[in-house]
Amino acid sequence: MPKLPVVSGVEVAKALAKIGYEVDHQTGSHLILRQKEYPHRRITVPMHREIAKGTLRAIIRQAGLTVEEFIELV
Numbered sequence: 325m326p327k328l329p330v331v332s333g334v335e336v337a338k339a340l341a342k343i344g345y346e347v348d349h350q351t352g353s354h355l356i357l358r359q360k361e362y363p364h365r366r367i368t369v370p371m372h373r374e375i376a377k378g379t380l381r382a383i384i385r386q387a388g389l390t391v392e393e394f395i396e397l398v
Contacts, residue, residue, distance in 0.1 A: 326391055328380055329398055333371035336380070339397035340367065340387060 331339075333355065337347070340357055348358040348366065359365045367386050370379065384394045 326395060328377050328391060329395060331375055331380065331398060332373050333369050333375060335398060336369050336375060336383060337371075339394065340369070340383075342397050343387070343389075345387070 337345075337355055337357060344360045345357040345365075345367065346360055348356045350356065350371075353371050355369045355371055357367045357369060365386065365388070367383055369375075369383060375383070381391075384391060387394075389397075
């Protein structure tokens with residue numbers, strides 16, 4: 325399994341936008357992304373300079389991606 329990259333919240337949001345997520349709204353320092361098409365998943369991305377590894381792994385899992393697929397998007 326490849327290592328997780330060190331990414332910011334902005335980079336995560338840009339990567340998820342490539343697979344059909346768009347900004348739904350923002351609450352404080354957290355951006356809520358919504359999938360345009362079915363199954364309309366919602367993912368919360370903290371807009372920090374560096375996303376914690378466990379948080380990043382959870383975001384990748386919620387998006388239905390593998391670590392390898394996410395790395396290709398970034």
